[in-house]
Amino acid sequence: MEMVEEHIKGILKNRKIHFTLIDPDEQTPQEALNIAEEAILGGTDGIMIGGSTVNNDEVDETCKILSENIEVPIILFPGNINSVSKYADAIFFMSYLNSTNPYWIYGAQALAAPIVRQAGIEVLPMGYMVVQPGGTVGWVGDAKLVPRNKPKIPAAYAMSAELLGMRFFYIEAGSGADKPIPPEMVGYTKKATEDMIIIVGGGIRDGEAAYTAAKAGGDIIVTGTIVEETNDVRGKIEEITSAIRKASIE
Numbered sequence: 001m002e003m004v005e006e007h008i009k010g011i012l013k014n015r016k017i018h019f020t021l022i023d024p025d026e027q028t029p030q031e032a033l034n035i036a037e038e039a040i041l042g043g044t045d046g047i048m049i050g051g052s053t054v055n056n057d058e059v060d061e062t063c064k065i066l067s068e069n070i071e072v073p074i075i076l077f078p079g080n081i082n083s084v085s086k087y088a089d090a091i092f093f094m095s096y097l098n099s100t101n102p103y104w105i106y107g108a109q110a111l112a113a114p115i116v117r118q119a120g121i122e123v124l125p126m127g128y129m130v131v132q133p134g135g136t137v138g139w140v141g142d143a144k145l146v147p148r149n150k151p152k153i154p155a156a157y158a159m160s161a162e163l164l165g166m167r168f169f170y171i172e173a174g175s176g177a178d179k180p181i182p183p184e185m186v187g188y189t190k191k192a193t194e195d196m197i198i199i200v201g202g203g204i205r206d207g208e209a210a211y212t213a214a215k216a217g218g219d220i221i222v223t224g225t226i227v228e229e230t231n232d233v234r235g236k237i238e239e240i241t242s243a244i245r246k247a248s249i250e
């Protein structure tokens with residue numbers, strides 16, 4: 001397969017992107033494969049593998065079965081240094097920019113670097129920022145959560161992340177958040193950067209919310225919890241991906 005970053009940029013020339021996040025903690029690898037296949041039929045562009053509490057065997061086994069069966073990119077969204085697998089295509093190599101704990105800002109990255117190089121997977125350098133309510137990842141990551149009414153804060157962080165050479169920036173409301181990232185926050189962040197790929201996730205459950213995030217300036221819209229909750233993965237993802245495509249052409 002072509003390199004994941006090039007693949008993403010190729011799609012972005014024409015439209016915005018949807019990724020499905022699968023938490024390997026929540027189901028067997030075979031069940032994860034079933035979900036991924038349904039999500040692909042629903043139009044998702046890639047599968048992210050991660051969770052805030054996972055172990056390496058779960059990540060490895062889930063990535064392995066996916067890599068043997070699906071064509072879309074498999075991208076690690078690591079919760080810690082044990083979330084690396086050679087069966088993935090790429091990893092969001094992320095720094096948790098609004099953590100108060102140096103481990104999440106830079107310690108984990110230094111510990112993970114040799115493991116990632118050993119795995120031989122593509123690296124996608126990413127700034128990660130968690131906004132209120134923040135959920136489990138806000139708590140686990142000792143975050144100074146961004147207030148929802150301060151849209152310019154992530155914008156300034158994104159600008160600085162771009163200056164440091166990061167090429168992706170993820171604004172996260174927390175998995176299962178009751179409300180997604182406010183659209184004006186996405187908008188300021190997109191405008192503050194020149195070439196960064198802006199990823200938006202947390203609490204997006206339907207076409208309308210996905211449309212809002214894409215329309216506001218999100219390049220990649222992520223949904224995770226919704227596939228754990230619905231019994232119609234394909235239909236739900238179809239609703240979300242068609243809303244993202246609509247936001248892309250308007």
Ligand SMILES: CC(C)=CCC/C(C)=C/CC/C(C)=C/CC/C(C)=C/COP(=O)(O)OP(=O)(O)O
Pocket residue numbers: 023050051052053077078079080081084092093094095096104105108109112135136137140141175224
């Ligand atoms: C660079 C490497 C390899 C590691 C650093 C990793 C960093 C900085 C992680 C930040 C902290 C963290 C715990 C992130 C988790 C992100 C994530 C995978 C969230 C999605 O998790 P879900 O599993 O949906 O949430 P729940 O655990 O609440 O279900």
Ligand SMILES: O=P(O)(O)OC[C@@H](O)CO
Pocket residue numbers: 021172173174175176177200201202203204222223224225226
């Ligand atoms: O589970 P949801 O709420 O879709 O959030 C996805 C992702 O942003 C979590 O890290």
Ligand SMILES: [Mg+2]
Pocket residue numbers: 023026051175224
């Ligand atoms: Mg989860």
